[in-house]
Amino acid sequence: MLSNKKVGFIGGGAIAEALIRGILNSKLVSPTQIAVSDISIQRLDYLHNTFGVITTNKIQAVSEQSDILFLTVKPQVIDSVIDSVASSVTVKSVVVSVAAGITLDYLQEKMPGIPVIRVMPNTPVAVGEGMAAMALGSHTTQEISEPVSTILGSVGRVVTIREEAMDAVTGVSGSGPAYAFLLIDALSDAGVCVGLSRNTAVLLAAQTLLGAAKMVLETGKHPAELRDMVTSPGGTTIAGVHVLEQKGVRGALIDAVVAATTRSREMGKKS
CATH class of the missing domain: 3.40.50.720 (NAD(P)-binding Rossmann-like Domain)
Structure with missing residues (x-):
């Protein structure tokens, strides 16, 4: 070709x-x-x-x-x-x-x-x-x-x-790496907070996001199904997920994509 x-x-x-x-x-x-x-x-x-x-x-x-x-x-x-x-x-x-x-x-x-x-x-x-x-x-x-x-x-x-x-692509994947870097940074801070070294915390956070993304792409399963697979009744993961939902992390990510998409449209009109 x-x-x-x-x-x-x-x-x-x-x-x-x-x-x-x-x-x-x-x-x-x-x-x-x-x-x-x-x-x-x-x-x-x-x-x-x-x-x-x-x-x-x-x-x-x-x-x-x-x-x-x-x-x-x-x-x-x-x-x-x-x-x-x-x-x-x-x-x-x-x-x-x-x-x-x-x-x-x-x-x-x-x-x-x-x-x-x-x-x-x-x-x-x-x-x-x-x-x-x-x-x-x-x-x-x-x-x-x-x-x-x-x-x-x-x-x-x-x-x-x-x-x-x-513009929607810009909001999701164009700006998306910044959201992922923020999550990795926050997870590594959390790791340090609970006693891990910075290098170990960054490695754990980055590899975990990489592995999770690869599971979504290679299994073809919905992210919610994969989440359920690691969320045992009364276990550690559901306790953490509960806090994320209480703090509105899902809504904040949706709002971030909408804001980035809107800004991309505004910039396109100026161009």
């Missing part, structure tokens, strides 16, 4: 690095099939020395050669980037934007007739356990999107959604 494809990145930051690592670790393409452009020469040198990919500070040198072109830049600079690549991409290419708040309509207006995809990845792509959602433009078929899905799948999991759901 990707053996004869050239993959380009405009912007060589953390997301680009994570995707490049995933692509190469999965042996989807060779390093010489990947090209990166960035304004920082130091960053380009790092990516070339680390991965063996082609690097240049000339945007069009990457865009005109790429079958799959990732725009891995901040929303603040997306205008100038699109203006630079619009004349060099063709209908045989697919342009993938990870810039938050930049709509498919905007991308298609700037690049008429070009297949475009909007993607929302989250930060755990850096360790190969990310979650990405992608919305397809009107000129992007399922066949065109499959290589992009494969690339995103090399650093975690991917779903295809309607663009209207992108």
